[in-house]
Amino acid sequence: xxxxxxxxxxxxxxxxxxxxxxxxxxxxxxxxxxxxxxxxxxxxxxxxxxxxxxxxxxxxxxxxxxxxxxxxxxxxxxxxxxxxxxxxxxxxxxxxxxxxxxxxxxxxxxx
Amino acid sequence: xxxxxxxxxxxxxxxxxxxxxxxxxxxxxxxxxxxxxxxxxxxxxxxxxxxxxxxxxxxxxxxxxxxxxxxxxxxxxxxxxxxxxxxxxxxxxxxxxxxxxxxxxxxxxxxx
Numbered sequence: 001x002x003x004x005x006x007x008x009x010x011x012x013x014x015x016x017x018x019x020x021x022x023x024x025x026x027x028x029x030x031x032x033x034x035x036x037x038x039x040x041x042x043x044x045x046x047x048x049x050x051x052x053x054x055x056x057x058x059x060x061x062x063x064x065x066x067x068x069x070x071x072x073x074x075x076x077x078x079x080x081x082x083x084x085x086x087x088x089x090x091x092x093x094x095x096x097x098x099x100x101x102x103x104x105x106x107x108x109x110x111x
Numbered sequence: 112x113x114x115x116x117x118x119x120x121x122x123x124x125x126x127x128x129x130x131x132x133x134x135x136x137x138x139x140x141x142x143x144x145x146x147x148x149x150x151x152x153x154x155x156x157x158x159x160x161x162x163x164x165x166x167x168x169x170x171x172x173x174x175x176x177x178x179x180x181x182x183x184x185x186x187x188x189x190x191x192x193x194x195x196x197x198x199x200x201x202x203x204x205x206x207x208x209x210x211x212x213x214x215x216x217x218x219x220x221x222x223x
Contacts, residue, residue, distance in 0.1 A: 043214035101154035
């Protein structure tokens with residue numbers, strides 16, 4: 001079946017360190033991937049996306065890597081800050097508007 | 112540019128009742144998608160509308176329905192509410208498929 005999963009439910013990092021959040025997907029037909037950040041009481045916030053014709057995309061302090069060979073997606077956050085504490089979701093799309101979300105990883109940033 | 116807005120933000124209903132939730136997309140966005148978020152099931156796709164037509168549908172019973180108006184605003188309706196319908200209902204808008212979806216703050220529905 002279709003699924004997008006996350007390896008770690010909770011990630012704890014020290015402020016200033018880099019964070020890496022991983023995601024595995026099972027459908028090789030997916031061609032569009034998105035990372036979202038969700039803070040308590042809020043809707044998911046778009047962070048960065050990547051299409052299947054790319055293997056890396058950079059934003060402000062964030063980088064998404066896509067490895068289609070092993071069907072793996074990762075989000076790297078540089079110099080993690082307390083404001084980065086949230087639940088992070090990866091989502092995949094196969095050319096429709098039906099996003100399939102992973103279970104989420106909680107990122108905790110300690111001073 | 113204003114973001115996605117959802118009303119109401121919180122709602123308490125009893126079993127058997129029906130409810131209507133509203134979503135106003137970002138100006139210019141034509142696609143509106145609805146998701147249900149629960150601690151047990153995570154984020155699950157309900158349906159997507161584009162130009163007043165339902166383009167895609169998730170695996171939810173027929174009690175869940177929606178519609179989209181000519182101004183792209185969308186509503187979703189849940190009839191004969193069950194306790195398990197308690198969830199955060201999220202609306203997301205985008206320019207079209209395979210473009211980034213922007214989410215609203217959600218409507219927290221509690222069924223008692």
